[in-house]
Amino acid sequence: MNQGWTERQRPPRLERRLEFADYETTRDFLDRAALVSERLGIYPDMSFGRTYVNITLHAQDDATEVGEPSRHFAREIDILLETEKTLDE
Amino acid sequence: MNQGWTERQRPPRLERRLEFADYETTRDFLDRAALVSERLGIYPDMSFGRTYVNITLHAQDDATEVGEPSRHFAREIDILLETEKTLDE
Numbered sequence: 298m299n300q301g302w303t304e305r306q307r308p309p310r311l312e313r314r315l316e317f318a319d320y321e322t323t324r325d326f327l328d329r330a331a332l333v334s335e336r337l338g339i340y341p342d343m344s345f346g347r348t349y350v351n352i353t354l355h356a357q358d359d360a361t362e363v364g365e366p367s368r369h370f371a372r373e374i375d376i377l378l379e380t381e382k383t384l385d386e
Numbered sequence: 387m388n389q390g391w392t393e394r395q396r397p398p399r400l401e402r403r404l405e406f407a408d409y410e411t412t413r414d415f416l417d418r419a420a421l422v423s424e425r426l427g428i429y430p431d432m433s434f435g436r437t438y439v440n441i442t443l444h445a446q447d448d449a450t451e452v453g454e455p456s457r458h459f460a461r462e463i464d465i466l467l468e469t470e471k472t473l474d475e
Contacts, residue, residue, distance in 0.1 A: 342433065343433065
């Protein structure tokens with residue numbers, strides 16, 4: 298998993314903050330992340346503005362750690378960002 | 387403006403929380419709200435999960451109140467929600 302992800306406690310969660318050049322790029326990322334959500338059935342809390350997105354993956358119910366399905370989601374987001382970077386180059 | 391909007395201080399802002407039946411409806415709302423953002427050039431802070439969206443419109447810089455452009459955005463969101471409701475009926 299990319300080191301941009303941070304494990305936090307109370308409540309247990311995995312977070313990543315992303316910055317984008319403009320609103321179009323932000324929206325493009327959100328659209329692609331939505332496809333990942335639909336494919337994996339994982340719907341994290343997302344917050345965004347014109348040029349940023351924060352992703353928060355919570356542990357399920359009383360779990361003390363974020364589970365494997367959410368970590369899978371995180372890795373898919375990493376791949377998606379790598380692809381975007383490659384396309385930009 | 388719909389009474390679902392709440393004026394708050396420190397910092398001055400206008401907030402509204404929306405609940406949706408499912409992820410598809412949530413995404414549909416976010417897509418339509420993005421078109422309003424692009425049309426008006428207003429990019430609020432939005433947070434969402436599978437079935438909710440929170441919208442926060444901040445006052446500009448040192449203003450003590452949320453300005454008219456952001457209130458215009460809020461009213462356009464109201465219209466958009468009215469349209470969705472009509473379509474559902």
